[in-house]
Amino acid sequence: MAVIKTENLTYVYGEGTPFRKTAVDNVNIEINDGEMVGIIGHTGSGKSTLIQHFNGLLKPTSGSVYIDGERLWDDKSRLRPIRFKVGLVFQYPEYQLFEETCYKDIAFGPKNMGIKEDQIDKYVKEAARMVGLSPEILDKSPFELSGGQKRRVAIAGVMAMNPKVLILDEPASGLDPKGREQILGLIREYHEQMKNTVLLVSHSMEDIAKNVSKILVMNESKLFCYDDTVKVFHRSEELVSMGLAVPQITRVINRLKAMGIDIKDDVYTVGYAKKVILEMLEQKKNK
Amino acid sequence: MIKDITIGQYFPGNSVIHRMDARIKIIMTAVFIVMLFAANSVWGLLVGIAFTILTFIISKIPGKLMLKSLKPIVPIIIFTAILNLLFIRTGKAYFEWKFLKITDEGVDTAVFMMIRIICLIVGTSLLTYTTSPIDLTDAIERLLSPLKKIKVPVHELAMMMTIALRFIPTLIEETDKIMSAQKARGADMETGSLIQKAKALIPVLIPLFVASFRHAEELALAMECRCYHGGEGRTRMKQLHMSIVDLYGSIFCVLFLAGVIVINIVV
Numbered sequence A: 001m002a003v004i005k006t007e008n009l010t011y012v013y014g015e016g017t018p019f020r021k022t023a024v025d026n027v028n029i030e031i032n033d034g035e036m037v038g039i040i041g042h043t044g045s046g047k048s049t050l051i052q053h054f055n056g057l058l059k060p061t062s063g064s065v066y067i068d069g070e071r072l073w074d075d076k077s078r079l080r081p082i083r084f085k086v087g088l089v090f091q092y093p094e095y096q097l098f099e100e101t102c103y104k105d106i107a108f109g110p111k112n113m114g115i116k117e118d119q120i121d122k123y124v125k126e127a128a129r130m131v132g133l134s135p136e137i138l139d140k141s142p143f144e145l146s147g148g149q150k151r152r153v154a155i156a157g158v159m160a161m162n163p164k165v166l167i168l169d170e171p172a173s174g175l176d177p178k179g180r181e182q183i184l185g186l187i188r189e190y191h192e193q194m195k196n197t198v199l200l201v202s203h204s205m206e207d208i209a210k211n212v213s214k215i216l217v218m219n220e221s222k223l224f225c226y227d228d229t230v231k232v233f234h235r236s237e238e239l240v241s242m243g244l245a246v247p248q249i250t251r252v253i254n255r256l257k258a259m260g261i262d263i264k265d266d267v268y269t270v271g272y273a274k275k276v277i278l279e280m281l282e283q284k285k286n287k
Numbered sequence B: 001m002i003k004d005i006t007i008g009q010y011f012p013g014n015s016v017i018h019r020m021d022a023r024i025k026i027i028m029t030a031v032f033i034v035m036l037f038a039a040n041s042v043w044g045l046l047v048g049i050a051f052t053i054l055t056f057i058i059s060k061i062p063g064k065l066m067l068k069s070l071k072p073i074v075p076i077i078i079f080t081a082i083l084n085l086l087f088i089r090t091g092k093a094y095f096e097w098k099f100l101k102i103t104d105e106g107v108d109t110a111v112f113m114m115i116r117i118i119c120l121i122v123g124t125s126l127l128t129y130t131t132s133p134i135d136l137t138d139a140i141e142r143l144l145s146p147l148k149k150i151k152v153p154v155h156e157l158a159m160m161m162t163i164a165l166r167f168i169p170t171l172i173e174e175t176d177k178i179m180s181a182q183k184a185r186g187a188d189m190e191t192g193s194l195i196q197k198a199k200a201l202i203p204v205l206i207p208l209f210v211a212s213f214r215h216a217e218e219l220a221l222a223m224e225c226r227c228y229h230g231g232e233g234r235t236r237m238k239q240l241h242m243s244i245v246d247l248y249g250s251i252f253c254v255l256f257l258a259g260v261i262v263i264n265i266v267v
Helices: A047-054 A076-085 A102-112 A117-130 A135-139 A147-159 A177-194 A205-211 A229-234 A236-241 A248-258 A270-286 B022-038 B042-059 B063-087 B104-130 B133-150 B154-184 B194-200 B202-225 B244-266
Strands: A002-013 A021-032 A036-041 A062-067 A086-089 A165-169 A197-201 A214-219 A222-228 B093-097 B100-103
Touching: A002 A047, A021 A047, A021 A197, A036 A047, A036 A205, A047 A062, A047 A086, A047 A165, A047 A197, A076 A086, A086 A147, A086 B154, A102 A117, A102 A135, A102 A147, A117 A135, A117 A147, A117 A177, A147 A165, A147 A177, A165 A177, A177 A197, A177 A205, A197 A205, A205 A229, A205 A248, A214 A229, A222 A229, A229 A236, A236 A248, A248 A270, B022 B042, B022 B104, B022 B133, B022 B244, B042 B104, B042 B244, B063 B100, B063 B104, B100 B104, B104 B133, B133 B154, B154 B202, B194 B202
Parallel strands: A021 A222, A036 A197, A036 A214, A086 A165, A165 A197
Antiparallel strands: A002 A021, A002 A062, A214 A222, B093 B100
């Protein structure tokens, strides 16, 4: 069943001013429960605006959004419960930390949900474990931590609400390569453990290719395509013309194919490419 | 909600008023304020209203936008009107009940004040709607530069103003983002008592405060890296230029002021 569904979703910024801009243009998608989806697109392609519709932060100019079959904005009082169902981690979430201790900050969401104290404690510790924060950090002030740690605290703050859908907007931006790997790794782990729906917004193809099974591509406010990772990377020429770089390894494989080497189509991670190429070399030797 | 704040916002355009020199516009605004308060008869005020409407039409600012900037001061207008109605006790009484006494003079002054304040807001909003903040602070700096002689740090003040104006949209955007993020975590900012609402602002204000300090530090560093050392010997990329339009504008404005003064003497 589709956990997120949009019908002709359109959103216009600054209606009636010279700054008027259509940020999301007639988007129709259905995202099924339990999937890990990557959302890619150029800066300003409308991805951030799109995801803010999924938990009712933005009201569509026209069209509708359904979460679990429930149409948003029909009943405004239902928006808060929806926000607990669809957790949204904004870009640079560490700038939203405000409590005296990390523990309290992570507990902010669950507390707003009206969960009992002992249950909150369980959720907070579980979320902290999930993002790899040690218990002694929980008593520290979030402002004492390093950038990467702050980011983890902020992500844990949303995970602690146990949302059915978790949306992360560029969770790895501004981190060093090792930090990126770690954050993306723990998000993947979270998805595998919780079996819930995860939407990952990024403009790094490498990050997306490694972690998700389906990709949603936004281009100039419109939905370009929503399909399996393999099929999306198959259209690498179109992606490049949009200004989106396909993973480096896909470019290598494409070049090999252009040189007349018969190689599989579905290669878009380095690990898999290594395996495929070694197999091919093995075959060649055996001939 | 937060995007509705329009006071002091620049509305790009290419009308005659947009093209005028910011210095002239500031002086014209000052003259306009004098004009409004000098007018002491219905005819004088009508001249002021005519001036307001004319400049408003010439500026091609959408009426909707102007109404939006008038909205927040409606309570102030009503409050002054009521004060004038109740506390002016001279003149012929229309209505008397215990300590309440509403007189014709009271009504006159109340209506006068209301019109004056509305014209004042429309006129001064026109200044900020048609002048980019940078031009505006430049003009203020130039207009105040004689004060440098008595050691007033004019350049520093203007720079502070420029920076403050420059950061209004940034901070509004930041507030919006933080509010969205906290709302996504279930923060409820719309319902509840006044105390609950004030408390609900803490998750927004603290990150905003931290962000302002961060911006300030980054900006200071960036300025230092580019060898900023204050106003001495600093030249401008964009010079303010007076043109024929400014001359016509000034004459237009002075004529209206003269009209008001003449009417005051005659009537």
